[in-house]
Amino acid sequence: MALLELDQVSIRFGGVQALLDVSLQVREGEIVGLIGPNGAGKTTLFNCITGVLRSDTGHISYDGRDLGGVKTHRRARLGIARTFQNLQLFGRMSVLENVMVPIDAFSSRTPVGDAFRLPSARFEERKAEERARALLYFLDLLDVADLQAGDLSVGMQRRLELARALASNPRLLLLDEPAAGLDARETAALADVLFRVREQFNVTMLLVDHDMALVMRACDHIYVLDFGQIISEGPPEDVRDDPEVIQAYLGEVA
Amino acid sequence: MTSDVRLVRWTAVGVGVALGVIIPAFLSDFLRTLAADAAIAGLIVLSLVVLTGLVGQISFCQYSFAAIGAFTVGSLVAGHHWDFWLALVVGVVFAAVVGVLVGFVALRLSGLFLAILTIGVALFFDRFVLAAGNWNSFSGGLSSWRPGRPSFFGIGLHGEYAFYLFAFGVLLAACLLVWNLRIGKTGRVLRAVRESEVAASTVGLNLTAWKLTAFGISAALAGVAGALAAVRVGSVSAGSYDFLHSISIAAIAIVFGAGSIASAPAGGIFLIFGREALIDWTSFSTQWFDLIIGAGLIFQLVYAPDGAVVDVERRIMRRLRPPVHRPPVNEQTAADEVPAKAG
Numbered sequence: 001m002a003l004l005e006l007d008q009v010s011i012r013f014g015g016v017q018a019l020l021d022v023s024l025q026v027r028e029g030e031i032v033g034l035i036g037p038n039g040a041g042k043t044t045l046f047n048c049i050t051g052v053l054r055s056d057t058g059h060i061s062y063d064g065r066d067l068g069g070v071k072t073h074r075r076a077r078l079g080i081a082r083t084f085q086n087l088q089l090f091g092r093m094s095v096l097e098n099v100m101v102p103i104d105a106f107s108s109r110t111p112v113g114d115a116f117r118l119p120s121a122r123f124e125e126r127k128a129e130e131r132a133r134a135l136l137y138f139l140d141l142l143d144v145a146d147l148q149a150g151d152l153s154v155g156m157q158r159r160l161e162l163a164r165a166l167a168s169n170p171r172l173l174l175l176d177e178p179a180a181g182l183d184a185r186e187t188a189a190l191a192d193v194l195f196r197v198r199e200q201f202n203v204t205m206l207l208v209d210h211d212m213a214l215v216m217r218a219c220d221h222i223y224v225l226d227f228g229q230i231i232s233e234g235p236p237e238d239v240r241d242d243p244e245v246i247q248a249y250l251g252e253v254a
Numbered sequence: 255m256t257s258d259v260r261l262v263r264w265t266a267v268g269v270g271v272a273l274g275v276i277i278p279a280f281l282s283d284f285l286r287t288l289a290a291d292a293a294i295a296g297l298i299v300l301s302l303v304v305l306t307g308l309v310g311q312i313s314f315c316q317y318s319f320a321a322i323g324a325f326t327v328g329s330l331v332a333g334h335h336w337d338f339w340l341a342l343v344v345g346v347v348f349a350a351v352v353g354v355l356v357g358f359v360a361l362r363l364s365g366l367f368l369a370i371l372t373i374g375v376a377l378f379f380d381r382f383v384l385a386a387g388n389w390n391s392f393s394g395g396l397s398s399w400r401p402g403r404p405s406f407f408g409i410g411l412h413g414e415y416a417f418y419l420f421a422f423g424v425l426l427a428a429c430l431l432v433w434n435l436r437i438g439k440t441g442r443v444l445r446a447v448r449e450s451e452v453a454a455s456t457v458g459l460n461l462t463a464w465k466l467t468a469f470g471i472s473a474a475l476a477g478v479a480g481a482l483a484a485v486r487v488g489s490v491s492a493g494s495y496d497f498l499h500s501i502s503i504a505a506i507a508i509v510f511g512a513g514s515i516a517s518a519p520a521g522g523i524f525l526i527f528g529r530e531a532l533i534d535w536t537s538f539s540t541q542w543f544d545l546i547i548g549a550g551l552i553f554q555l556v557y558a559p560d561g562a563v564v565d566v567e568r569r570i571m572r573r574l575r576p577p578v579h580r581p582p583v584n585e586q587t588a589a590d591e592v593p594a595k596a597g
Contacts, residue, residue: 050456052452052455052456071455071460072455072456073455073456073458073459073460073461076455076456076457076458077458081456081457082456084452084453088450088452088453089449089450089453090445090446090449090450090453090454091449091450092445092449093442093445093446093449097442097445097446100442101442101443101446101454101457101459102457102458104439104442104443105443105457105458105459106458107439109438109439109440111435111440111467111471113438114434114435114438114439114440114441115431115432115434115435115438115440116431116434117434117438121438121439124439125438125439128439164453164457165457167457168457168458
């Protein structure tokens with residue numbers, strides 16, 4: 001059974017049909033790619049899956065459960081995490097704190113425990129910091145743990161977003177253009193990072209990116225979105241040779 | 255955090271507490287009442303350290319929350335002969351509940367619109383709740399409540415020095431609690447909500463619950479201040495909780511910096527003693543004091559956008575901390591190391 005299943009999802013903003021009858025499936029353990037020209041609706045689709053936006057029609061189900069009416073933070077608790085194309089780090093907080101926040105979100109500590117520094121709160125604080133540091137080590141950010149997140153380079157900020165997303169122990173990870181702003185070598189390294197993330201964290205991924213080399217290399221299955229509609233899908237090599245896809249990206253072939 | 259920073263911080267706190275205890279011992283009773291007022295005003299600044307400093311919400315109705323604490327204590331102690339401590343608890347809980355309600359209305363608002371909403375709340379309290387004739391059993395109508403001074407574990411707080419020490423102790427305890435909140439999960443989560451709401455909710459934070467928590471804690475602190483003010487003055491009247499007070503204290507919280515707990519005592523001292531100095535030493539009237547705050551606001555916005563106290567703290571930190579070691583800024587090295595470590 002698919003971990004994530006979209007069934008005829010549509011959403012409209014005024015006169016713009018952002019998504020039209022989008023259906024797709026992401027099976028457990030896969031890395032699924034979602035590609036398409038700018039404005040095709042990829043980020044809108046992510047927003048629908050995470051509950052930031054509500055689709056007008058259609059169903060989204062996760063782990064066999066309909067997500068209709070489930071709030072964003074509840075979806076996070078069910079195991080859906082994401083990164084953001086336009087970097088949404090907690091800029092004026094330290095790198096370490098950025099990764100601790102998702103761990104905090106899952107802990108049952110109350111303000112009372114914090115205010116009086118109850119033993120349980122202190123224990124959880126230590127545990128959260130340890131786990132956050134382990135994640136920073138995994139993504140090679142431990143050296144910058146005490147810097148402000150907003151002061152990091154774009155490459156590091158993208159890795160920090162990944163670390164923060166992993167901190168909530170997701171089953172499904174939505175990656176919104178993780179290679180944007182990275183140079184060729186970083187992008188090449190990113191595919192390896194994703195494979196290792198899948199191995200170590202046992203996480204399923206839906207990856208949006210423009211970098212064809214990355215998508216072709218990392219993904220098991222690819223969907224192509226254009227003007228809000230899925231125009232092609234299949235294994236990477238099939239999609240690459242699909243004339244419709246070439247046309248969507250390069251325009252009418254003479 | 256280096257141990258130097260910690261040493262300097264706790265030394266500063268220790269010196270501040272010692273001065274706060276010793277200096278008023280040598281002052282006149284009049285100045286001691288002002289010192290108690292400064293501690294009470296400090297509590298209201300502290301309530302903004304939580305709301306504005308942590309979660310980034312503005313409020314121009316903190317004195318309305320204080321009024322709830324004050325009038326609850328006034329009506330229960332003077333009107334129904336309740337014990338002060340019980341009335342204090344009821345007043346603080348009442349203030350927190352109203353704070354949560356205001357927070358609920360404010361959920362989707364921020365910045366200018368939130369400011370206008372909170373001014374509306376303040377005016378509602380000024381012109382309706384506390385106005386004679388509308389809810390006399392709470393507001394006292396045309397006469398004001400006269401609650402007496404309580405005693406603290408058998409020690410009467412009638413003397414001005416004793417009462418000052420009590421108010422100062424409450425301020426210190428509140429500062430300590432807020433400090434603990436700030437460095438714990440609560441502070442981190444609230445700052446995360448301030449930094450990016452969309453990211454905070456996608457990592458699993460319930461924005462509604464946390465914003466309401468912040469409003470509740472903030473209103474509760476202001477409620478404590480009001481309850482103390484009620485017995486400090488010994489009479490509770492609506493004029494002391496006029497919404498212009500809320501605007502002055504919000505301006506002071508911003509001038510000193512809502513990002514620092516030290517702004518609470520500093521802002522309280524400035525508000526009470528600054529105004530007094532202006533009247534005593536110059537021929538200006540108190541109205542000019544608001545002008546000084548306004549000028550301070552402009553100066554601060556230009557030269558210390560995060561507030562004066564925050565700016566000073568940062569300068570001290572910079573001197574104490576060795577320059578930050580900046581490891582691989584070279585992206586290529588960093589990228590090369592990722593696979594090696596990730597494996």
